[in-house]
Amino acid sequence: MYRYSGIRAFLLVVTFIFLGFSFPSKTQQNQLPEKTRYLDRTFKEVDIQKDIKFAESVNEKGELENLKLDIYTPQGDEQLNRPVILWIHGGGFRPGNDKSQSYIVELVKRFSMKGYVGLSIDYRIREQPRENPEETIFDAVEDAGKALVWLRENAEMLKIDPSKIIVAGGSAGGILGTNLCLNDNNNIPGVDNSGIIAFVNLWGSPSAEWGEPVVDENDPPTIIIHGTEDELVAYDNSVKLKAELDKNNVRNELVTITGAGHTPVKHMDGFEVNISRFLFEIIQQH
Template sequence: MKKSICIIVLLFVVTLSYGQQNNKKAGKFTHELIYKIVNKDTLKLQIYNPVNFNSKKIYPTIVFFFGGGWNGGTIYQFLDQAKYFASRGMISVLVDYRVKNKHGTTPFDAVKDAKSAMRFLKINAEKYNINVNKIVASGGSAGGHLAAATTLIEGLNDSTDNLSISPKANALVLFNPVIDNGEGGYGYERIGDRYMEISPLHNIKKGAPPTIFFLGDKDKHIPVSTAYKYKEKMEEVGSRCEVIIYKNQQHGFFNKGKQENDRCYKETVREADIFLESLGYLKGKPTI
């Protein structure tokens, strides 16, 4: 009997140790917070603190917005990326926002929510150890649109927001983003003549933050030419923009589990890591 108890205790200790090692490697979920209540809809975000978190320090922060055509999607789309960057010493944030299928809302409402989330993080930066000078906005597809819109679009602010707080990010990491909402671009049939209010491509100005743009050359929604047009406009105003095109890859190619060996997930995360290291947000080489 005593021998059996010893074996059980040993297995528990080994399991606990393994869990702690995994937690140290992946980063730890720490907070789920309400950042806005609008029309009785409660919008939340999740914060993942870096490994070896020190409450006396402030950390570079990366904020992820999920994709889904502004129609649907899940806050957990970028959970793996969030955990990775937490393991590299960043605070990672996953943001929920209103979508058509659940809330009956428009892309314009989604932009307002994304800006509200960015403002919430800045207002509460001291409480959650966020370095307001090193905030990265990131996302895929429509989420990539929101990430860019928080920083490039001047209007579309919620009336309840504190407009003295800028929602702008200091850098952008965009995964096949919906970046052109003009005629012929994605979403134009829903946005129409208001595209100048919401289209990142049409609102690039001097001071636009350094950006990395990932895209597959078989993407049915975003032409490769759009990525290079975005890069050209960024460089015209003196801003850095890196475009990386992945051969034979379709929309959403970067998601973990999309491919058998997750090659594109790993490659895009690695390139984003190198990009952020070059900006001084990370130290050392990628661990993926």
């Protein structure tokens, strides 16, 4: 009985080959049908590697602090030279939030299912960040710069294209990202913005206290998501930022969520579409 079963299986394989059929690869098995990569969720699952050390920095207490990141990749994806999104969490630059912040994790997963590689990073925070906002921003941007260095050094392992980097940050992470992408790094040594092709600013347009943007024509295309009733980061900051981007002919989009406060996660399904379309068009041009 077993011998005939084996013969039958062999004949089935031969028939498939003869008729031009092929067995699906791991990527095909995990992909959803009739979807467009980078625009739709084309993968069913995401692989996650947690707590990868990418650098060391001296914190406000004078102690050496290990900086870590989590890596999110589409499960079974075999494509090389993928774009990468550097995700930066919020939390007011204070203890209590890190790279595992819930809405950041949800967004990283959603965009990794679209085919992006996602890196969610930690950076130095402070007990009293407003006592010296300049130093707070300096440390945070410097750490994000170190993540960019690590990203480039490990591009082959990550199967990414270091000339296709997207920075995305929420709240304090958006403020950090604005300083990283739009402020010429505040003269922070060693921070290299090369390869950044877009910035996703999630309700994090800073006031002058946190490094008001100094925009120029070389800044990356920027999409801003912001609620009109935000009591922590003024919506008007984003209106002003858009005006500066327009003035300097930097491609941009302001997605206004009328009536929404800070961190409007219940609107995520909607603004996910806005971000996906914005980034997809930019990816096609690179």
